[in-house]
Amino acid sequence: MIVQLIIRRLAISLVILLAISVLVFGATLLLPGDPALAILGQQATPERIQALHEQMHLDDPAWSRYLSWLGGLFTGDLGTSVASGQPVAELVGERARASVVLMIAAALISVPAGIALGIWSALRRGRTVDSAITGISLVLAALPEFVIGIALVALFATTVFSILPAVTMAPPGTQPWDFPAQLILPIAVLVLVVTPYIARMMRATMLEVLDSGYVEMARLKGVPERRVILRHALPHAIGPVAQVVAIQLAWMAGGVVVVEYLFRYPGLGQALIDAVNYRDVQVVQAVTMIVAVIYIVVNLLADIVGILANPKLRTGGDR
């Protein structure tokens, strides 16, 4: 039953990805200007432009270019970066790894922290701790990530403490995670942006669940408070929170663009910005598809958590 459900979700995800690929390809077609001209610069001779057109199949009809690009996606051939001449897969792969490290580190901190803060806040409903958590999380949620980033840089990397590096500087041939100190600030920004949402959602669903009949019943049957929370309340609160977590993780996939730019972190975001500047269509397409895949995967995971937390969905509601 559950396997069927998951397979169905997977199939739907594939259809969505296909639709996204059409959109992405269509959008890059709409970019103004001739990519060949953008690459070669204003001094390019018509012959050289013509040659590049042929090399990039720019004169083929759009649908045939789309199909060959799509075919490439499935075989792992993302094309060649026109700006650097490197294969896109190689160029983007390295950047993606750097970004994923950032995101996973941020997720590993912010998800448990958000859930724990939310539960704590709900259990202390109306007390000082609750008001403090609610207030602070509201302020953080209202601040854009670059404001938080700049504030952290100002606080820890420049005038006040000056203990952490403000930008990432990885010499060629090294990876960003070879210098853990450089990762702290970017991760901290992502954590500070994402945690408040998770904590607020967790608090709200937890309050609702704590008021439910089965939690009262558990207490009336003499279940110890700790077990009431972990066994009876938490599983019901986690389903809706998983959705918020997914949205936040997916946001991170796009939100890293700003954070990476701020810290000069060599990740996907940087790659995307550079590619747009150089009209490096192949790279733009590849990065956008990767972000789309991340969105879909985290949402799929959230759906699965939701299904696992709800036996009614799991058993298909049959009697």
Added chain:
Amino acid sequence: MSRARSAEATLTPTGAPMVDGSAWHEQVAAGGDVLEIEDLRIATTAGGREVVRGVDLHLRQGELLALVGESGSGKTTVGLATLGHFRSGLTHAGGSVTIHPSNTTAPALMTALGEESLRRLRGSRVSYIPQDPALSLNPAMRVGEQIGEVLEIHEFGSSEAERIERVRSVLREVGLPDDDAYRRRWPHQLSGGQQQRIGIAMAFAMYPDVLVLDEPTTGLDVSTQAVVLETIREMTVTNRVAALYITHDLAVVAEIADRVAVMLQGELVEEGPTDEVLRAPRHRYTRTLLAAVPDLAGRNRIGEFEARRRAVEAAEADAARTSDPDSGPAAARGEDRPVAAPAPAAAPGDPLIAVRDVSLSYGEKQVLSSVDLTLRAGECTLLLGESGSGKTTLSRSIAGLLDHWSGSISYQGTELAPSTRRRSLAQRQDIQYVFQSPFSSLNPRRTLGQSLAVPLEMSGDLSAAERTQRVREALDAVRLGRAFIDRRPGDLSGGERQRAAIARALVNMPRVLICDEITSALDVSVQASIIDLLTRLREERGLSMLFVTHNIALARHVAERVAVLDHGVIVDDGPTDQVLTAPSNTYTEELLANIPSL
């Protein structure tokens, strides 16, 4: 299956040696009470208003005391206080609750114990059966696990195997299967009656000494209710439990209770043996409650409930003047003549609504199969069925709220389109629908005036002033009064809300009213006053009515005809008297046999 409470030393379920000297044994041997509630006072934390004022109750082992009162009378608050639990916003303000447990020598003062001691008693020595099993069973835990959890927490037996054996035996005791597959079911895979029996099994698992039941059969079908009541009665006696049974339904009380205590606005107004209280009620409020109970014979004329309530009050005022407390009430009980079916406004005439061969299915599941039903002008038909019988589906199909049925439904000889969207304005206005729950059918953000004007705005041919006039008239017609026009649903009681919902159906001067279980969510006395209202509306306006319900006892009080729906098939259809006295179907017979009565 019963507990060995012999003279020799034995083991209690918690593992502590239960010797002769336990508090429970001492009390029982002395013929004393197992549960003592003395001058219990409970107040709101904000403002300190007392919601329970000086309640005294005493229960012996094996005894079942019914605590009767309407919503808001404080009966659940007293029940929960018995477990030492106060809902948020409430606090203990005085008096005491004492339990004499069978595993220690000291009595337990539930109103003074610390959290940890209370926790050890809850679910083991004093347990609770809640009102709505669908809400109080954890939807994410298998039912066997939920029963097993009680045993595990209270350290029943010495091994997991022993606990599983107890889960099996208690499942058998409440009449459920005890196999592994059943224990591994989820709550949503059980019917309402089965869920409630899981609740009962959970409560009895630890052989408690005191049991609190909070309207455990409200919301169950009559036949399910009969079985559940039987189970409760039996388990109470064999386990020698002192049971506090909270309810608003006096018919249930008559079936099950040894004694009755009546609560009104936080105070006990009457207490005594069941027979005495039901046959010769002393307090005015008890008499009002009794006058509201629908009976199958139709003798207790709830269609005239309001008039009789006033008669009771008048009689009491007289009695007070002549200072003779016994002269008044007899006249008010009105057991002299049964109601002839409520007088229809006109002789039932031509079929107003004719349902022919209507079928409907949701996917594989056939909900209605070839239903025929006729509603005549000026007539009220009671559509009877248990949950899942398809009665709401049928009434919604007639009203046009569902449109994927097949067959034909005609109104005044004209075929109706399946969906309201395709029906003419006049057709839509003529057939009006009142929903079951007045708590969800009125928009909480709108005043009654705004909500009631919506159907009029849809028709579009009245000026704003005329609309207001119509709304006022409708509010008058349902005996709320035009002053309610600016009130919001949140300020209203359940009965008042349902009146407002009826008024909304009336603003367009309908000819047919479809009432879908409109009294099931209400207290018995509120139900009686709504039935009274409907009876008078039919007289005043010549309405035809389809009264959908699961309560067959209402039949003689509201309807000339009864149609019985079972699993999507009409199994009985005819004049009320005929169906009730000579049912043509075994299902109807079974329903009739299961009605609790005074």
